[in-house]
Amino acid sequence: MRTLFLVAALLTSFTCSADEQSHEEYIKEVNKAFDRVFEATDGKTLSQQVNVLKELSVEFADNEAVYDMLLQERGTTYSFIGQHQQALAAFDKRNSKPKNLYQEVKSLSTQNAVDAIVETSGEYQILMINEAHHVPQHRVLTYRLLKGLWEQGYRYLALEALSENAENELAKDYVSEKSGFYTVEPVFANLLVHAQQLGFQLVSYDYGSEMQGGTEAREKSAAKNLREKIFDNTPDAKVIIHVGYNHINEDGWLAYYLKESLELDPLTINQTEIAEKSEKKFESETYTWLVENHSFDAPVLLMDSERKFWSSAPEKYDVNVIWPRTEYSLNRPDWARLGRELMHVDISWCGESYPCTVQVYRLDGEDEVPTDRIVISTENEASGIFISPSSSQIKITNAEGEVLHTELLK
Known part of the structure; x- marks a missing residue:
């Protein structure tokens, strides 16, 4: 499953990083190297995986396609361990x-x-939101939208990241590591729990051999799965679809095939085009201008004088959403709070064993995805973790995954 998700993500995030290569050659080279990467990281803890990926990045620095893949893998792994800036x-x-x-x-x-999205959502049956897979912040927009969209009659949340039929195995109060690849990231896990607690029916749709059969085959398969799982039985269903990157595009991606198959025009929302970067020099000029000329502390969209949504590519999607630059408290992004309390980590819990991983659990089930996770690299690193009344314990492990300390909260 991890292989399928990585290859699929590479297909959708392919850029001009390999100008001298065709799309197919790029993917072929990446697939050749992936076996090596998988072997080197399989069975490793997340903090060990980061180190392995760093070493491989040095080894493959002269192979542009493989180096690009390794950077994507590193970014995603950093996001899993709460290191947003590094991602x-x-x-x-x-x-x-x-x-x-x-x-x-x-x-x-x-x-x-x-x-604005909730206000206009009543005009649509399908609302599609994209994310960059290494940016958990993009999952927070969907998290914040859920309550308002529920009140507008939306009852289904379909997610690219769910493994096949994972919705039939999910508990309502925690997420299993088997639910998907990207869902092991704590913000994603919190999104799934929040949706189920509100009453949403979760839906998987992005699976099968078509995932490696090219964009058209994959998107047609996804549209077919969504139609069969939802619309064949409930033609008037209102559905949120949370996807990666280009799948919101109405010019040959999932949004296009849904529109063609169901004769429904989705509201398509792009978070990845005009976005925060690790440094200002990497930002688009549009993002820099907006954050420096407008004051906002929550995600915004742009409107003209007639209150029409603005899109940087109206032939592809309906509206851009722009987040402010991230503010941090105790090295944690403020947007990741999700209404929880930020608790200072007692560095003695690590027992002078670094890097150490600090994870918060609701139930401490055998394969439970934690509600928060960070990796602390040194004793001088001030860090915080997010806890809530439903948190039962904090577990601290070393780089090998051995438990160093357990702090009971109930």
Whole structure:
């Protein structure tokens, strides 16, 4: 499953990082190297995987396609261990060029994205939101939208990241590691629990041999799965679909095939085009201009004087959502709080064994994805963890996964 998800992510995030290669050659080279990467990281803890990926990045520094894949893998792994800045930096090392300023944004106004999307959502049956897989922040938008969309009649949450039929095995109060690849990231796990607690029916759809059969085969299969699982039985269903990268595009990706198959026009929301980077020099000129000329502390979208949503690529998607630059407390992104309390980590829990991993659990089930996870590299690193009334314990492990300390919260 991990192989399928990585290859699929590479297909959707393919950029000009390999200008001299075709798309097919790029994927072929990556697949050849992936066996080596999988063998080196299989069975390793997340902190061990980061070190292995760093070493492999040095080894393959002259192989552009493989190096690009390793940076993506590193960025995703950093996101799993709560290191947002490092995740951004890994992706920013790829050879993508900052985009020029869209001049029209200077005449547009900002509007709270959650409020505006909920307000207009009643006009649609399908609402699609994308994410960059190494940016858990993008899952927070969907998290914040759920309550308002429920009140607008939305009852299904379909997720690219769920493994086949995982919805039939998920408990309501925790997420299993078997639920998917990206769902082992704590913010994603919290999104799934929150959705189920509100009453949403979760739906998997992105699985099968078609995932490696090219974009068209994969997208047609996904649209077919969604139609059969939801719309054949409930034609008037209102559905949120949380996807990666380009799947929201209405010009040959999933949004297009859903529109063609169901004769329904989805509201397509892009978070990845105008986004925060690890450093200002990597930002698009549009992002820099917006955050420096508008004051906002929550995600926004842009509107014209007639309150029409602005899109940087209207032929592909309906609206861009822009997040402010991340603010940190105790080295944790404020957007990851999700209404929880930020608790200072007692560094003595690590017992002078670094890196150490600090994880918060609801139930401490055998394969439970923690509600929060961070890796602390040194004793001088001030860190915090997010806890809530449902948190039962904090578990600290060393790089090998051996338990160093357990702190009971109930």
